[in-house]
Amino acid sequence: MIRDHFRILLMDLTAGKGKVVKVEGRDQWAGGSGLAAHLFTLYGHPERPWDDPDQPLIFAIGPLTGYFPLMSKTVAAFKSPYHDQYAESHAGGRSALALRFADYDALVLVGRAKRPSVLLVGSRMVELKEAPFLWGMDALGVAKQLRQMAPGSGHRSIWRIGPAGEKRSAMACINVDTYRHFGRLGSGAVMGVKNLKAIAVRGDASLPFDGGGEACGGTVSRDYPKLFQEIHRQLTDTQMMSKYHNLGTAGNVAALNELKSLPWRNLQATTDAKVEGISGERFADETLLRNAACAGCPVGCVHIGFVREKFMSDNRYLYRQVSYDYELIFAVGSMLGVTRSFDVLRIVDVVEKQGLDAMSGGVALAWATEALAKGLITPEQALEPLAFGDAGAFCRAMEHLGRAANEFYRDLAQGALHAARKYGGEDFACVLGQEMAGYATGELYFVAQALGFRHSHLDSAAYSWDQTHTEKDVDKGVEFLLADEPGRAFLTSMAACLFARGVYKDPLLAQALESVGYAGLARNMARVGEDIRRLRWRTRFATGFAPSEVRIPKRFAEVSTWKGPVDPAYMEALRQAYAKRLEELGKPLEDKAPA
């Protein structure tokens, strides 16, 4: 529904009661990232720890969600168990459209349920149900139960945690609709703290185009269907489809290996001939069953492979479908020295069940493998004979990590660097704000992830800059990072899938906003993007971010990329310059007025 304000469901899990709240600020904070940060300023407690039950867990969609293709993401915002600071994590699946058709711009969960529970939300339903029988269940099993407990098959999105979230792992994700995730920075642990095993959002409303009454700020124009058709055409043209649909992001595996930018065996190398066993081509040829899509996205980038398991001697098999992407193949493939496609999928399957973030889990185990080889941790602590390439050991270790099987895995679940501070080996913990994403492209990317708002490769196009720039110009590099940010902040406030950023250029985005009645936002995109960027940074700084204290572990200075060895002095200069600029962006406002 088009509104000049935000319609929020504020759910108090302690009381088991919800409240529909009208929040002003549509033209200022847009939705998605902007709305989430605004809601954190309203309901968050920057000075209290992440696991304080009063801290909010926020899920926000944007003004274009459902109205245009690839406007298919939900932004989760929370105080992260990973760094105890404000964080964002994004997911697709059906999450965004389900929220749209439940007719909320955001869900804000506060408090803590008395017993393990599930939350059912729809346009005509708010119900907190006790479900202690689900506690301890893996993230695939709990979804099967939820399908029986929550109405709305087909138009429902199920968000749930596995054992990792229950154990408050800083790398626990929220699994969304089987193949998507609020992956990074530990949102699953926040649900765990709230005693919330799952949320089912039923999208059962049908929204009119005529403004729908006095509460609405705008109406959908007559040009809207035509504009939709044009955007749909652009997004489904052959080039776009080929990039994300054909091999999908897995196509990057061989490409980055060729560029000496694919992290191997805890970043001890950036290229290896064994890549052919885990290339996008190999996955497509051997393992690909089919594609799937987020609701509202005709591109369908989700690639689904399978694992087959012999459970009895006389050829009795079971199989499960497992999705793969570039990041997963890097994190539990090359980073762990695993070079067979089916082995990668076996590990991913365990990751999914445990409700772990695959990137963090893979990179953390890569550190543990090297730490074991160097004698910093004992075989008794590791529980498994971790060795690069041994997929069976990594499957079991991933389960130990999810279930926090002993003190070592409890420590590791708080992050590789956290564990390294206790056991040693900080130099080779591949952590850039959080466990690295799979882009060993060079100095600018390492600095961008280490200091970036989400510590994500999607915070900026730094990895692309590294691949096309040989000069070592600190000012230009930092300017690039800063200039790239407001546009992305605006897009994630819509809330778009960033795969669509090549199509949703500013003029088209403005047209889209205008066509559904958000003329104010359409006119002020640059200002709103900048305001949102600053609000996000202010919120982050208010919760304790200190960029000047962030250090980039030595391992990153030891690698070689296509440009040759990384230049530690250049990287350090970039780090200092970017940190300084971020401190300016995150300065608290002098008066109390927003923005």
Added chain:
Amino acid sequence: MKILLASRMERCIGCNSCALACARLVHKRLSWSTAGIRIHSSGGISTGFLALTCLACAPPPCAAACPTGAYTPRKGGGVVVKKDLCIRCGACARACPVNAIYLDFDGSPYVCIHCGRCVAFCPHDCLEMAEVEDLRAGTKEVPS
């Protein structure tokens, strides 16, 4: 006379572009449910998708059940709908053997009118408009 066939649903990726297009273009709403075609997972996303849509019965049981003449048989199968005659009794939806008619919260029915406007939005070519004569004559396979 052509009818809509969801002939190749094994290819479906669950994007809902068809349902959204029907709601947007035919029913003038933003919805994935008040539409003549609805996409459901067949028991969790890992098991694939199915389309709930009118199979163009001839004669159509929904039209027979309609007490006010809002639903009348369409040439070639399916129904012609006159919304202003509908009293929102839901008899059509109850009569449909394949759950193809959706009732919104007010009881208004939504059914496929075989206009084919959804077809172009399917990225995997799951949908097609087919000559009903070919289907009835057995020269074209009727999809399950």
